Amino acid sequence: MNSHNHNKPIRPEELLSLEKSIKTIKRLIIYLGKQKLRIFSVILIMVIITGISMITPILIKNAIDIHIANGNVEALIKTAIILISIYFINSLLSMVNSFVMIKVSQETLRTIRKDCFTKMQKLNVSFFDKNKVGDLMSRLSNDVDTISNSLTHTIIGVFTAVITLIASGAVMFWINPILACITIVTVPILVISIRKLTVISRSQFRKSRVQLAVINSFIQENVNGVKIIQSFNQEKNVINEYIVENEKYTKILIKSSIYGGLIRPIIGFLNTLRYVIIVSLGAFLAYYGKATAGTIISFTDLADKFSQPINHLAQLYTDIQQALVSAERVFEIIDSDDIIEDAIDAIEVDHLDGLVEFKNVDFSYIADKPVLKDINFTIMPGMKVALVGPTGAGKTSIINLLNRFYEVQNGDILIDDLSIKAYKKDSIRNKIGIVLQDTYLFTDTVKNNLKYGNKTLGDEVITEACQMTNCHNFIMNLPNQYDTILNRDGSNLSHGQRQLISITRTLLSSPDILVLDEATSSVDTITEKQIQEAMKLLTQGKTTFMIAHRLSTIRNCDLILVINHGKIIEQGNHHELLAAKGLYYELNNSTNSQKLKEFEIIG
Amino acid sequence: MKNYLKLWKYMFPYTFYIIITWLFLFAEVNMQLLVPTISSNIIDIGLENGDLPYVLKMCIYMLGATLLNIIFGILTNIFSTISSTRSSQTIAKDLFKKVEHMDFEQIDQIELGNIITRLTNDTSRIRRVNKNIQLNVFKIPIDIVGSIIYAYNLSPRLSLILLIVTPLLFIINFFIIRKSFPYHRQVQEKLDKVNTVSQESISNIRIIKAFVKEDDEVDRFIGSIDELKNTSIKAEKISALSSPITSLLMNFGIVAIILLGGFETINGRFKVGEIFAFITYFRHLAGSLLSITNIMNMFARAEASSIRILEILHSEPHLKGNSVQKEMIGKIEFRNVTFAYKDGEPVLKNINLVINPCEKVGIIGKNGSGKTTLIHLIHRFYDVSEGEILIDDINIKAYNLENLREQISSVSQKTFLFAGTIEDNIKFGKPDATEEDLVKASEIAQASNFISDITENYQAELGERGINLSGGQKQRLSIARTIITSPKILIFDDCTSAVDMKTESNILNRLGELNCTSIIIGQRIKSMEFADKIVVLDEGRITGIGTSDELVQSNDIYREIYLSQMGSDNVE
Structure with a gap:
């Protein structure tokens, strides 16, 4: 087919508005809600892990500022033992946590797939007249996959982030309020720049998704029709068309991947920048006796802990967007009401007379x-x-x-x-x-x-x-x-x-x-x-x-x-209709063979 | 790994990009590693000596390093994206080409759902892996060597900790990944199965609904997704071991640094700022090692995808064309042709048949008698098992395939139209056809009437599989699509089954205008009426050749068909 046929997006893909996003997220949470107990235990364990890990920077600060400064070997060893125990417990707990999370995400994936498929089976034949097989397939496989890849991690991640933010913020203020304020100020900068970037990458991602659907339909059709294509010697043309579509997709893909890929170095930059700010300011404060070497060291660690959830969410942000776009496409099917419903008092029959x-x-x-x-x-x-x-x-x-x-x-x-x-x-x-x-x-x-x-x-x-x-x-x-x-x-x-x-x-x-x-x-x-x-x-x-x-x-x-x-x-019946000499008669005698004509009439 | 590396040849054209990526990465990592050393200097020299200008100078250095770090980071991202995307899309292109050029024997043996996943999911996985390799795999050695060098500069003795913990991390992760690899391959297999089931359920929806089997289909689907789920859980659980174990080891390392660094400091051989810088290097190193886990997982999946991609890329069609290119006159000759599909019983046995230029030949026979196969052999979709087929007295194997097929056109039983307008569909085999050709072909195929009834005429869009047309209309379109290519040999393979008799005879009557050899396969005696001679096929053999009158007398099978359609009163 000429390429212009494939330019047309399958549906007008507009950006997900914030309102719509929230709605979609809410629905996704409902899916997770089916596993309340598991999610609850994941969050609980997360709280414990976060709490325990807040102790470590304080211990490290004390070890540097007090034990090492005073040459207290015994206290240093004691601190080391406590630290090791904490790390051990933390690793154990996070292992348990990932196991539960895997279960949650896989179960959710299964449920969404099931719902989507079950709905498809219920939908009217006319729905399948309107939607292409390739498009439906990609919703059922790619889109659902995208959702699950980020869904559970994201939603649980939000909880963890909030807990971690509060806990590490508190510890920072306790150690050094001035440095804490500075650290916290860097956060909105981080958030705003990441948001700006994600908005751009999101629209790019959407564009690439639309073109992906186009190219998938193209592949579907032309792989299906390969025998016809070969019969008409059109392999070259079809391949050329594919190359055109593929080139378009490649360009969009490169663009969207570059935008998406920017987030990582920029987050890295902002983190290093914060580190630089803490060390510089810490040094000035220390110069005026308002901080110690231990403060600076533990603060870089704490600031890391503080920004980690934000970074984490930001990194997930691309995934979330992908998930939201995909979720919307999946919900579109689940929400279709193109169903012929039985009346409430519809009757069941196990035999029809056939009138x-x-x-x-x-x-x-x-x-x-x-x-x-x-x-x-x-x-x-x-x-x-x-x-x-x-x-x-x-x-x-x-x-x-x-x-x-x-x-x-x-x-x-x-x-x-x-x-x-x-x-x-x-x-x-x-x-x-x-x-x-x-x-x-x-x-x-x-x-x-x-x-x-x-x-x-x-x-x-x-x-x-x-x-x-x-x-x-x-x-x-x-x-x-x-x-x-x-x-x-x-x-x-x-x-x-x-x-x-x-x-x-x-x-x-x-x-x-x-x-x-x-x-x-x-x-x-x-x-x-x-x-x-x-x-x-x-x-x-x-x-x-x-x-x-x-x-x-x-x-x-x-x-x-x-x-x-x-x-x-x-x-x-046959004879009546022949006698009527109408269209039936005409259809019947359409062959030009005189002999046959006679027989048909006699027959 | 092995198969994935084979696909790396697609990255070769982008060697320049890769080198640039690597250089920028090198610079990026170095800028990052400079920062801890500078900060240890601030603490240990600046603060110790109360040298404020020194502290200020160091702070500016740090800032500079950070800025360069991000610039290099962005450049790395751009260059690696270009090379990885371009290379993976080239793979997709080559795959598509391969599939389009497969011979029928290959096509018969592949599953459609499978091919589509290879073209889409597998290539996009390769793309991600290619990018990650550049960003992470290249980066890891730089990170490791760099961290160790910077750390060694601070304290050769403490560096021993790095040398112990690092290999340990590596080995543990290696084992975890090796164990998880087969599971990830299984996941891919299960995913294929899910795709096959869903593809089929969507395409067959009418049948499913007519038989009220929606629930059964749902059950079948749930069965396949449950398998997928269970396998995925197993695979992910094993992979999930890696992260907590790695971070545990890493934290042990940090404690060891504080402890040993503390002793050294107490003994006056080390400084607090250096402990700090040391921890940062260690973190950097361990973080880099941690990403190895992801990379190994990624490799495992990439390997699975690569195998699936290479399977297609390495498949070669058995059928290859030759050099003869000529304009055909249209004489076809079968000489002692026997044919069997792969590993099957012969479908055609010892066929001898001569069809003269511009002759009109009808072929009639039962289902499975070999009619369609006979046609496929003329197209050279399959090669004969024995004997030979000659066109214009030249063995068809000697022809250039394209030259051969472009002069032979057939309309098959199963109509397959493409998404697009009616015009696109009719012009499919001859995209440069004129408006005049288009109208004429449609008229001969008796399609112009219903096309003009449609509001958009030739510009009307057809849905997937041409769903908004009736079976007969679809057949007429595919007839027009064939006629427009003005073939030298025209074959109708029972393609008028859904067309009413009047329309059918109108079409057949106008074929004379086309000046070509025509072969009509049909079930209806009436369709055979216009033929110069009729060939009767039965169980892969020709049982009779002649006119209708002759065959009614001499051929039992033909007579039986004739009687069943025309009634016994017709035979004297």
Whole structure:
């Protein structure tokens, strides 16, 4: 594709406002809230660690100013032993803490992934019309990953930071108020400069994310379509386009990484600067007898402790931003309400008679572009109905509505005299068997694919069904027969074989109403004949809707609905419609072979 | 490590950047290391002697060193970012190229979700590692050697502490990392699995909903993320050991410095300011060593990513083109062709067939009879196992691949359209096609009518997989896409299955205008009507060649198909 198609961002990505950020953070905290006990213990341990580590600078100061100055070896050794014990306890505690934190973050990650995926499964088919697979995938994997990478560390980090700040601040004031004031003044400078930087790097990061999504979609599509691309000799063009996109991404990435990477040296600089200030000022104070060498030494340590949480948060700041952007993308899915909800009093059915009625049904995928207009028909239980018409006439849409993949805009669909909305949609779908024109199989064994609709089926039932649908023979020829794992999209089977399996899959789910969407069209006639025989057996007494082009199929139907431009323009059986000499007649006689024409009419 | 290093060749073009990065790093570290020595001088000389101008002078030196430190730091960041990003994106580019050039045999064997992670996650990991290597791995030796030299200048005896603690830190971390490496590899594997499951669940959503299997899919997904979670916890726990152990050792070192430095000071061989500077050097050294843990972890992951990247980069398509380039006349000949997919039973057996220039040939046969395979062989998507295929009496293996494929075009059963406008899609194989070509191809493919019904006409955007078009419309677009390339050999591989019969015959009737050899694979006898000759394929063998009338008489399979579609009243 020409590159301009990929310039368009998938959605307008605007910066997260502060208000929105807080909202997102709150939601993330709720996720963490599911593990209150663990988080509580992490914070508790943190408090203990921080408290203990505040003692060390005081001990060190005393060792230098008092014990060493006075030549008191015994006291020096005693101090050393106390210090070692403190460090030991601290390391032990922080080890325990990381273990708990790992657990917390992994559990949270899992929960978010689960929620996101569960929501995706609930969402309407129309949601998947609107969102690209690649984009959804990257939300589910990259974005959730980004969240977890920083989430727990950040939120726990905030608590630790506050505790550490207060404790080390207090100790500093206790040792030397003047130096303490100076040290504390450096903090806002640090914070402000880091904030400024992060705002810049954040917008850069967002830009790179948008381009990443573009490039991911591009990759997804062009890896998927590689066979087509090669058939059209377009490898070079596609690669060139990729190079253009990749170059764009590289540039944005370099820019955003440079901005992101600035934070580290700048923090380093500010820390060293503070160190320089403390030593210089400390020296002047010492010169006037207002400080000691021990004060300066312990202060550099304390100032380190004091700024560490701030630095830490600042470093995490980039991560937090990434996490927030990602979290927003994930929550967007979790918050989608593109769901057809069952009515509260929706009824569960385990059998449908198969009386289907469309009453004044209007439908459109996009507003103002009607696809179906005022559709009316009644199908008695057990009737076989063919939907016939030019491509794009609206046949597939009728079937989509019947499955309640989409909701009608006007009118109603009745099944067994009750509105489709009165049923639980799952129970309706359970009872409507479907074979789509694109056969999607799963990367799983043939057997599991076959029992997709009903996991409890025994092997014999499956084999029997496969024999009826002519699958058995070719399955037995596969390397591991029924236990052969199908490739990606079942590519170790031919198109027709896949279709046969998907038909058998539907048959095995024992539906009460069957919907066959152009399913038989690429099965060869002989196989189709065998399927039809099996189908006859299985569809006996069951309402069946088919979109088929083959005359032999259509002819055997009880009712033919001829659809054009979203309307039913003719209905009746084969002979009636031929006699009417309308569109059906025309479609039927479209071939220019005189001989065939005659036979069709006679047939 | 080994595989990751192989990918370092992508950094070679940026050697200049790397050297500059290293120089700036060297300067940056030195500026940093100067500061503690200066401050010990302030305490021990300035304060001791009450020399205020000296203190002032030293303070200005410190400030200068700090300023230079940040300038070098920023430059380091810029140069390392450029080289690491550029190199990793070159890897991504090479990967993409490789994938696009894979032959069909390779494509059949790879998993899509897998390739995409390699192209995105793995390359971005390599980028981060490449940058980190420059910032940290280069920095570590400078840090270590530098700290030791500066410390040794202060007190050779106390430096012994550094020499004992440093290797200890190193060894402990080394063991931790070695133990965690296999776990991190497992994490990557589990992540792949999660991706495969989610990819499939999203693509198959209609089927899932139709079968009301949303809950099962959720369970399947939860199963995969639980595995990922458990493995990740194991891996991270092992890695998490490193930090507390390292900081414990480091703090022991500091206590030792205070204790021994204290004794030395009491004995008059050392000064308080020097203890202070010494501790700072030790911290610097230990901090640097601590980052080794992260680096080793990073290497472990980079190695896993590298293996996955190299697997693709090193794969070579078996199919290679040759030198013949010519404009085809369009004669195709199969000579004793037998073909089997990798490790499979033969799909085509001893095929002999001559198709003359501009002839229209129909191929009919059951599912799995080998029709599509036959077409793939003409394109040379696969090589024949035995025999040969000749085009214009030249073995297709002698042709330049591009030259061969650009003159042979087929429309396949499965329509695959790209995101983009209708025009982009039709012009896919011939981006420089004129407006006239576009309209003509669409007319022949019977697509112009429905296209003009759409408000934006040719500029209408198609969703992923062309979701807003019906199956038949998609098929007609892909027919137009093929026709516009004006191939010498045109193949319809059952590509009109979703098109109604009237439209289909309109399309087939207009193929005569194209002046090319055409092969029509179909299920419908009607589609075969227009062919000069029909080939009947069954279980990989040709059972009959002739006109429809001849075959009805002579070929059992053809007669059976004919009867099932046309009814018995047709045969005398």
